Amino acid sequence: MKRLSLLSSLAVLFLLALPAWGQSLWQDGASLYADQRPKRVGDIVTVVVNERTNTKDEAKTDVTKDNNHQVDDGTGILDFIRGFGMSSTSDMEADASTERTHRLQTQITCLVTEVLPTGNLVIEGVRDIRTNAETLKLHLRGVIRPQDVTPNNTIGSDNVANAELFVEGKGTLSRVQRPGLLTQLLQAIF
Numbered sequence: 001m002k003r004l005s006l007l008s009s010l011a012v013l014f015l016l017a018l019p020a021w022g023q024s025l026w027q028d029g030a031s032l033y034a035d036q037r038p039k040r041v042g043d044i045v046t047v048v049v050n051e052r053t054n055t056k057d058e059a060k061t062d063v064t065k066d067n068n069h070q071v072d073d074g075t076g077i078l079d080f081i082r083g084f085g086m087s088s089t090s091d092m093e094a095d096a097s098t099e100r101t102h103r104l105q106t107q108i109t110c111l112v113t114e115v116l117p118t119g120n121l122v123i124e125g126v127r128d129i130r131t132n133a134e135t136l137k138l139h140l141r142g143v144i145r146p147q148d149v150t151p152n153n154t155i156g157s158d159n160v161a162n163a164e165l166f167v168e169g170k171g172t173l174s175r176v177q178r179p180g181l182l183t184q185l186l187q188a189i190f
Helices: 002-017 172-177 181-189
Strands: 044-071 084-115 121-131 134-144 154-156 161-171
Touching: 044 121, 044 134, 084 134
Parallel strands: 044 154
Antiparallel strands: 044 084, 084 121, 121 134, 134 161
């Protein structure tokens, strides 16, 4: 019995001498009340892209040109010249129309690359999407106000100032849709 109590006492003393290994649920710098919106270079924000463009161009041209030239009969020593006349008329009409509609819906996560003196943030993000043999590359750059970022760290693309949004495709479909070399040459000439 004495032996058991001696071993128990030693075990308790040994356990008390060990450092505590418990981990806290608290993270340094985290706050339940602090604003988590981006404010420094390197912070991340997700842009919800919902862009739609509708363009319609129309042109109409009407051109008419008349030319009349007359030469009278010669007189004096030039009486052998006979009178002759020449006239020409040229009419041209042209109509052209182009209509395009684009729609882009996606999300792209961007990094804050610069903090402007006004407190606004320059953001930039790139996303590559690969399906089958096609690669679609999205590139977004613009300026946002931190107060426009929602609590879930997103912002709509309509709130991005000076937005530059590039969508570029590479692959089988892009190659098929590109005009051939001869067509490109003729378009450059005419």
